[in-house]
Amino acid sequence: GSADISRGQSKAAMCTACHGANGISVLPDYPNLAGQKAGYLEQALKAYRDGQRQHQIMAPMAQGLTDQEITDVAAFYASQQQAPTAAAATVASQ
């Protein structure tokens, strides 16, 4: 079905611990999700859900998600603005 960003936002509550509420991750090893391609995010979540892509933390996170929930969460993070100011973005290495 079509993406519902607000539903995605509530579903993404469990993601905020690592990926941040605004999609800017809390640690350099975790990817930022803000403004990422929705198609890529859906693909990654499905790969974690179906075991195509292995990850100790992401596998259980993606486990019970339906396709619709994946679509919503992906659309939510894709809609997040990544770098409010140009200065923030040009920090060479986060």
Next chain:
Amino acid sequence: GSADISRGQSKAAMCTACHGANGISVLPDYPNLAGQKAGYLEQALKAYRDGQRQHQIMAPMAQGLTDQEITDVAAFYASQQQAPTAAAATVASQ
């Protein structure tokens, strides 16, 4: 060694076909790299290089890269501004 963004930019010439010269990917299935965490990009490139992460296109791309080249390419894309305008970022699904 420390990251050299301009060296990373030239090294990233081969990445632009899919990930775009400015790190905004050309297709919804390919991830944007602009403003991504440098640490995450390094981890991903090493995983593709060492076969920890499988991908038909990325494996050969990462194959011959040295750690320093990976550090430079990661720093280059991490330094790219992702969304020049807020409007661009709030497009619900790319």
